[in-house]
Amino acid sequence: MIALYKKELRAYFSQMVGYAFLAFMLFLMGMNFTFINVFTGSGRFANTLVAAAGSFMFFILVPILTMRLFSEEIRHKTDQLLYTSPLSVTQIVLGKFLAAFSLFLLGVGITVLFPVLITRYAVEGLATNQIVGAYIGFILIGLCCIAVGMFISVLTDNQIIAAVSTFAAVYVMFLMDSIAMTMPVSAGASLVFVALVIVAVAGLWYYATRHWLSSAVLGALGVAVAVGLYFYDNLIYDAVILRVLLWFSLYTRFQVLSAGILNLADLVYYLSFAGLFVYLTVNVIEKRRWR
Amino acid sequence: MIEVKNLTKQYGHHTAIHDLSFTIDAGEIVGFLGPNGAGKTTTMNIMTGFLAATRGDVRINGHDIVSQPEQAKKQIGYLPDTPPVYGDMRVEEYLHFVADIKGVKRAGRKEMLTQIKQQLYIDDVSRRLIKNLSRGYRQRVGLAQAMVGKPRVIIMDEPTIGLDPKQIMEMRGVVKNLGHHHTVILSSHIMQEVSAVCDRVMIINKGRIIAQGTPESLSAGLTKAGGKLQVRLKATATQARDALKEFAVVRHVQVLESREPGTVDLQLAGDEGTDIREVVFRCMAKHNLPLLLMKSMDLSLEEIFLTLTGDIRAAAAGYDAPEGSGVA
Numbered sequence: 261m262i263a264l265y266k267k268e269l270r271a272y273f274s275q276m277v278g279y280a281f282l283a284f285m286l287f288l289m290g291m292n293f294t295f296i297n298v299f300t301g302s303g304r305f306a307n308t309l310v311a312a313a314g315s316f317m318f319f320i321l322v323p324i325l326t327m328r329l330f331s332e333e334i335r336h337k338t339d340q341l342l343y344t345s346p347l348s349v350t351q352i353v354l355g356k357f358l359a360a361f362s363l364f365l366l367g368v369g370i371t372v373l374f375p376v377l378i379t380r381y382a383v384e385g386l387a388t389n390q391i392v393g394a395y396i397g398f399i400l401i402g403l404c405c406i407a408v409g410m411f412i413s414v415l416t417d418n419q420i421i422a423a424v425s426t427f428a429a430v431y432v433m434f435l436m437d438s439i440a441m442t443m444p445v446s447a448g449a450s451l452v453f454v455a456l457v458i459v460a461v462a463g464l465w466y467y468a469t470r471h472w473l474s475s476a477v478l479g480a481l482g483v484a485v486a487v488g489l490y491f492y493d494n495l496i497y498d499a500v501i502l503r504v505l506l507w508f509s510l511y512t513r514f515q516v517l518s519a520g521i522l523n524l525a526d527l528v529y530y531l532s533f534a535g536l537f538v539y540l541t542v543n544v545i546e547k548r549r550w551r
Numbered sequence: 552m553i554e555v556k557n558l559t560k561q562y563g564h565h566t567a568i569h570d571l572s573f574t575i576d577a578g579e580i581v582g583f584l585g586p587n588g589a590g591k592t593t594t595m596n597i598m599t600g601f602l603a604a605t606r607g608d609v610r611i612n613g614h615d616i617v618s619q620p621e622q623a624k625k626q627i628g629y630l631p632d633t634p635p636v637y638g639d640m641r642v643e644e645y646l647h648f649v650a651d652i653k654g655v656k657r658a659g660r661k662e663m664l665t666q667i668k669q670q671l672y673i674d675d676v677s678r679r680l681i682k683n684l685s686r687g688y689r690q691r692v693g694l695a696q697a698m699v700g701k702p703r704v705i706i707m708d709e710p711t712i713g714l715d716p717k718q719i720m721e722m723r724g725v726v727k728n729l730g731h732h733h734t735v736i737l738s739s740h741i742m743q744e745v746s747a748v749c750d751r752v753m754i755i756n757k758g759r760i761i762a763q764g765t766p767e768s769l770s771a772g773l774t775k776a777g778g779k780l781q782v783r784l785k786a787t788a789t790q791a792r793d794a795l796k797e798f799a800v801v802r803h804v805q806v807l808e809s810r811e812p813g814t815v816d817l818q819l820a821g822d823e824g825t826d827i828r829e830v831v832f833r834c835m836a837k838h839n840l841p842l843l844l845m846k847s848m849d850l851s852l853e854e855i856f857l858t859l860t861g862d863i864r865a866a867a868a869g870y871d872a873p874e875g876s877g878v879a
Contacts, residue, residue, distance in 0.1 A: 263651030267637075274639045274804045341635035341696065344599040345652045549603040551562070 268359030306390035326409025334417035389520035397517030400530035407537035437517025440505035450500035458482035558607035582745030585755035632695025633821035638682030
């Protein structure tokens with residue numbers, strides 16, 4: 261795994277991708293820093309991180325990092341070398357994931373210079389707690405976005421498609437708050453939403469097992485229970501869509517963190533979000549062998 | 552060494568391999584021969600653990616490729632049809648990377664890599680970027696990759712495809728040498744290739760083994776039915792026919808196209824199992840007709856192949872492929 265990790269890191273810097281990533285990250289961060297901190301003499305660097313994350317930071321940077329991870333190997337058929345080597349798929353996926361994450365950390369590490377630079381000049385001094393919280397959130401969001409990007413890159417042998425899809429996926433995750441707010445909150449709409457989710461799950465079950473009876477029973481039973489609950493106590497259905505979508509919003513929790521509030525639930529959330537996509541990546545590769 | 556049992560692979564409704572079973576002993580050089588799309592690559596991809604079979608097992612040295620992948624994969628070096636090389640790495644760097652992921656011990660690694668590079672004549676390019684190498688060099692770097700860690704089994708998918716004639720000759724030499732220390736499996740759709748280097752040939756068509764044996768036994772087995780002889784005489788066709796009339800052993804005379812001025816080419820056949828060569832010699836000597844050439848017209852592997860795969864019309868038409876060419 262370490263061998264693959266080292267190879268990936270080296271590949272970033274032998275292909276310009278690594279330099280492009282770092283340059284772009286520092287440029288965006290520097291712009292935000294200039295406008296928010298330097299011009300105003302403010303020591304609230306946490307605001308800079310939040311603004312950077314909310315602007316183009318992740319949509320553009322994460323695709324650069326992740327588009328080549330698997331797409332390039334599939335295109336050049338070097339994936340045959342990896343999958344026929346004694347390495348397990350989990351080791352391969354983790355090696356690549358950690359390499360991308362390390363490059364991201366390197367960029368983040370350099371940006372620590374910004375708040376250090378203004379320590380002496382900030383009017384109210386540095387808001388250290390908020391900065392540390394914001395950095396933790398920033399790094400965790402990066403972790404999640406890289407996991408999503410890696411998952412997308414394993415689905416295609418075309419780096420451009422991987423990059424554009426990752427851009428779209430990360431963008432939607434950041435827009436999730438606004439999307440959630442436009443959703444209807446009535447119990448009836450929520451019931452329809454829940455029923456659709458159950459049908460989708462039944463469909464996935466059918467796709468995985470090709471067993472129509474169990475899928476049909478699963479779907480029918482699920483919908484029946486959902487409708488039953490609706491008549492039993494429709495308060496449960498209050499703004500379900502909103503709550504579910506907000507749960508997927510990476511950004512909401514980030515704002516809490518950047519206020520300097522460290523919450524175990526938020527940490528677990530980010531880590532399990534990233535873990536889920538790493539797991540899905542491993543699964544897609546394993547599945548593909550049986551295709 | 553390698554046991555393949557009832558291997559079947561289906562892609563949706565298309566069955567790429569049907570119930571394939573065979574064993575390969577240590578030290579053998581085995582060739583998979585078959586047209587494109589016969590299932591050779593799929594079989595190799597399953598044997599190396601790149602793909603999973605729909606049904607059936609593969610055991611490498613007793614280790615199942617699905618349930619004990621790590622042990623099984625350590626025994627195998629694989630050169631797929633496209634060499635799996637990273638263009639932006641140097642040859643040296645690439646081979647070290649491969650040694651790392653294969654878990655080769657650091658002690659003695661340098662010597663092993665040097666030895667492999669010398670064996671494949673790539674030591675002069677070890678500092679070059681792989682993307683700048685020619686096809687032949689890239690193929691050899693791919694093979695070097697398969698040899699790293701001295702695996703017991705080396706599997707090569709179409710190792711000479713895309714190489715020029717000189718490189719093909721070199722590659723064959725390399726493969727023969729590999730046979731001294733490894734069990735080697737290679738695939739090809741070129742007959743000369745497998746007959747030149749392999750101890751055993753398996754002819755695969757549409758996902759089934761349709762014949763196997765040494766190249767000679769395959770050829771002999773199929774030609775027993777009618778051993779034919781081609782002769783070239785400095786005579787006219789009528790003279791030759793008249794001379795042969797006295798010798799009843801020669802059952803069948805057919806005049807072929809003349810290839811040299813003033814001569815005639817004949818195709819002769821005797822009874823099944825009789826050797827008519829001596830009779831033909833005495834006959835021509837008696838009639839004072841100079842015998843310029845005599846060779847047995849065994850079916851070439853091409854013809855065997857076409858016969859077996861059912862393209863009998865082409866085989867009967869005396870399909871005569873030029874040296875070094877293949878049948879797609």
